Amino acid sequence: MSVLPAAPPAASVERFSPVGEVALLVRRMGAMCLVELQKLRHDRTELVTRTVQPALWLAVFGTTFSRIHAIPTGSTPYLDFLAPGILAQSALFIAIFYGIQVIWERDAGVLAKLLVTPTPRTALVTAKAFAAGIRALVQAVVVVVIALLLGVGFTANPFKLLGAAAVVVLGSAFFCCLSITLAGVVLSRDRLMGIGQAITMPLFFASNALYPVDLMPGWLQVINKVNPLSYEVDALRGLLIGTPARLGLDAVVLVVAAAVMISVASALLPRLARG
Amino acid sequence: MTDPVRTQGLHYAFSDHVAVAELDLALHPGEVFGLLGPNGAGKTTTIRVITTLLPAPPGVVTVAGLDVARHRRQVRRLLGYVPQQLSADASLSGRENVALFARLFDVPRRERADAVDSVLDAMGLTEAADRTASTYSGGMVRRLELAQALVSAPQVLVLDEPTVGLDPVARSGVWDRIHEVRRETGMTVLVTTHAMEEAELHCDRVALLHRGRKRAEGTPTELMDALGPDATLDDVFRHHTGDTLTQSGQEGSMRDVRTARRTARRVG
Numbered sequence A: 001m002s003v004l005p006a007a008p009p010a011a012s013v014e015r016f017s018p019v020g021e022v023a024l025l026v027r028r029m030g031a032m033c034l035v036e037l038q039k040l041r042h043d044r045t046e047l048v049t050r051t052v053q054p055a056l057w058l059a060v061f062g063t064t065f066s067r068i069h070a071i072p073t074g075s076t077p078y079l080d081f082l083a084p085g086i087l088a089q090s091a092l093f094i095a096i097f098y099g100i101q102v103i104w105e106r107d108a109g110v111l112a113k114l115l116v117t118p119t120p121r122t123a124l125v126t127a128k129a130f131a132a133g134i135r136a137l138v139q140a141v142v143v144v145v146i147a148l149l150l151g152v153g154f155t156a157n158p159f160k161l162l163g164a165a166a167v168v169v170l171g172s173a174f175f176c177c178l179s180i181t182l183a184g185v186v187l188s189r190d191r192l193m194g195i196g197q198a199i200t201m202p203l204f205f206a207s208n209a210l211y212p213v214d215l216m217p218g219w220l221q222v223i224n225k226v227n228p229l230s231y232e233v234d235a236l237r238g239l240l241i242g243t244p245a246r247l248g249l250d251a252v253v254l255v256v257a258a259a260v261m262i263s264v265a266s267a268l269l270p271r272l273a274r275g
Numbered sequence B: 001m002t003d004p005v006r007t008q009g010l011h012y013a014f015s016d017h018v019a020v021a022e023l024d025l026a027l028h029p030g031e032v033f034g035l036l037g038p039n040g041a042g043k044t045t046t047i048r049v050i051t052t053l054l055p056a057p058p059g060v061v062t063v064a065g066l067d068v069a070r071h072r073r074q075v076r077r078l079l080g081y082v083p084q085q086l087s088a089d090a091s092l093s094g095r096e097n098v099a100l101f102a103r104l105f106d107v108p109r110r111e112r113a114d115a116v117d118s119v120l121d122a123m124g125l126t127e128a129a130d131r132t133a134s135t136y137s138g139g140m141v142r143r144l145e146l147a148q149a150l151v152s153a154p155q156v157l158v159l160d161e162p163t164v165g166l167d168p169v170a171r172s173g174v175w176d177r178i179h180e181v182r183r184e185t186g187m188t189v190l191v192t193t194h195a196m197e198e199a200e201l202h203c204d205r206v207a208l209l210h211r212g213r214k215r216a217e218g219t220p221t222e223l224m225d226a227l228g229p230d231a232t233l234d235d236v237f238r239h240h241t242g243d244t245l246t247q248s249g250q251e252g253s254m255r256d257v258r259t260a261r262r263t264a265r266r267v268g
Ligand SMILES: Nc1ncnc2c1ncn2[C@@H]1O[C@H](COP(=O)(O)OP(=O)(O)OP(=O)(O)O)[C@@H](O)[C@H]1O
Pocket: A274, A275, B014, B017, B018, B019, B037, B038, B039, B040, B041, B042, B043, B044, B045, B046, B084, B194, B251, B252, B253, B255, B256
């Protein structure tokens, strides 16, 4: 038998330091993102099945509406206008699934095991949020390739592409934590599936993903204003297609929304683990 | 030397349902301590408090002298924990499962690959290390979970029903590994079970829980001798729990069935 790692000497009380905490957070995010990529490597079918829907939206809905000019998008072809919206949508659908995953992890004992590692809850939730972002990003690359094949004119500017990647990760982090928060409230997988289905489509339709804000009725414009998905889409459009966008505002809203949601989800995680 | 795990007057209630009451435990360094009891006795609840998963008031539970209420993160560093359910990630390989926990316990990068290899080897999983855990048998999943718990070189290994649902060969496989590790590292093992013959064979000392209270404590031999010649640990169990296994499980039965089903689904 090989030599096992020996137990460390008697416990010493760790000193709290802000730098140490940030380093820990970064390490945990790295560990969870790596696991996410490893899972994707073992099972690529999900990557493929999750491509079907955005591909249909772009190929069928996008090209048809482009041709009949039903939605006025100025000088931008409708397909170009739509592509960032579909990108955000596919990220949303992936992220919303994470609450269900966390409930499953609780039932399977995985969550308990993670909580008995020296990882603060916030780090665990942040790590999950960014893992969702990484997964969404891999999916986004596939969607971008499809859009390019359909003739969408995306930017080739590497800085703008990097910016778009950051936006996808932030948006996914928000929706992942929204989903974990809902999981912490309802505690059961069946109820969460119901709620997940009930909110994802409205989030999508009450956003600027499919049509310009000016076309919306007044009440929908109000919802659109508080819907983080709209800020995600606005930023993606500005960066990838070059339409006028309030990038500064979008970035602030996405960062703040993600940070708030991470805190709320972290606060609810113990309740979820106990439930 | 400080007790690896110590509880004094531990009390835990789920709303108004008392799961653990007035529990005093003191584990000795390097021993295998068995927490025995029928379904719903409070074994898992006790373990969840010790592992910081459920809150304890200050001064009630210590691990290696550290109060779990005040030094949660340091306590977690000292623990290796295997929950009652089969909890390895089926969509990752054995090696990836273990490497994740090496990272989460901050095993330094230079030592990580070696640490992962050596625990996989110690658990007899070297050949299966690069297959996804979905292809593992129940016994292999348990040994993988032991590897996950051991990669951080814990001082105390906490195992909740490590052999439930395993066939006799897989059971002795798991116990053999536990004893090997203990011999080599001197770590303390806290284990729950309701299989009395296992407790008799493998535990240095045991405490018998029933309805959240400690009914007996000592070496298996002491407990059996106290009851009379020819008494088995099964007799001790029956004597102290007062009724049959099925009756005493009533309170916990719904949850337990659910847990068993989940486990079955994951293994299947
Ligand atoms: N999350 C919970 N909410 C409410 N009651 C609970 C919860 N967890 C456990 N209980 C109750 O607390 C009591 C002790 O349960 P516990 O899981 O600690 O028993 P156990 O000894 O581990 O049983 P088993 O051998 O079936 O695993 C039981 O009556 C159980 O129904």
